Amino acid sequence: MTNLTQQFLADTGAEVPIVCGPMYPGSNPELVAAASDAGAFGVVQPVALTSLYGHDFREGLQLIKKLTNKPFGVNFTIFGGANKKYHEQMKEWMQISIEEGVKFFLTSLGKPHEIVKIAKQHGIKVYHDVPNKKVALAMRDAGVDGLNCINWRGGGQTGIQSAEQFMEELHDIGIPLICAGGIGNAEDLQKALAMGYAGVQMGTRFLATLECKVSEAYKKAIVDAVEADIVWTNKIAGNNSSMIKTPDIMKGGLRTGPIISYMLKKKSLKKYARMYLMSQGLKKYNKAAFDDSVQWWQAGKGVGNIKSVESVGDVVKSFQSVLSK
Secondary structure, eight states: OOHHHHHHHHHHOOSSSEEEOOOTTTOOHHHHHHHHHTTSEEEEOHHIIIIITOOOHHHHHHHHHHHOSSOOEEEEEOOGGGOHHHHHHHHHHHHHHHHTTOOEEEEESSOOHHHHHHHHHTTOEEEEEESSHHHHHHHHHTTOSEEEEEOTTOSEEOOSSOHHHHHHHHTTSSSOEEEESOOOSHHHHHHHHHHTOSEEEESHHHHTBSSOOSOHHHHHHHHHOOGGGEEEESTTTSSOEEEEOOHHHHTTOSSOOHHHHHHHHSHHHHHHHHHHHHHHHHHHHHHHHHOTTOOOOBOOGGGGGOOSOBOHHHHHHHHHHHHTO
16 A cells, blocks of 8 residues: 555445446435445535435434445535625635544635645645646645545546546656546556546446435446547536436437537636536436436446446445455
8 A cells, every 4th residue: 555545435435436426417415424434535515415305404414424334525516706695605624624623625626725724723634626737736836735636537517638638747747646537446446546646536436225215227327338428518517527328318409409519618608507417417317306207417438347236344344355465
């Protein structure tokens, strides 16, 4: 085990270098708790916790704490001034997280400088999602403790480069790098660690578990899918999102229409276009999460190595086998 993997485990309190990534849908409190309880590290997606699963945020965190005494993290997506109401809500969730003893924040989008400052005052570690070297270096300089490297094999909002390119460009950055995307089985974890990653983040693998509350049709689609079934669309968030190819996804094509496409190209309008697309996407995910007939399913290219729906404990145990070698 490398020094950076040991650092990552120390930062999270996990026993196994695996993050159960924040997902919408998918991050129900029972799943987050099960991941941490099994020795991995669960991360809360606040909008899923509150809007999708109907928990008061504080009560949702307290439920997770009742289900496991192991640590878990909270994800904060930073939209800045594009949505002041959400920004205030995020600050409230952050304060509640601090009060409830959360010691790890995973930040996404935007600039996490303010969050890093607050986190350091409370002994909280901050990792940030990054799509490339430029952002990675800026986030390191902003004081984050680690980087979640979103590669092009991930599900949902995917990256633009390979896990190998990330490692080639950032191998000497000096803080833990997490491989996020395309991890479906123990061999995938082994390859990531061999490349130099401190750990991995998985989403799709944890969707296909007994503890996850998405529909059985969604779980079956993941198990049945192969890598070639994953398509990219920018209709979800303005950038590429990886989805399982279905008639629902293919209807009307995979790219945005002319007006939204124009807005996405304009710096002053891009954030508003993305906010609009994401709000529309959430409505579809809300239906797809629980309704077997709505085939609107996020998944990454690791689907080909996911062969069955299992308990979270069994999934983590199967990954642990490579760590003892």
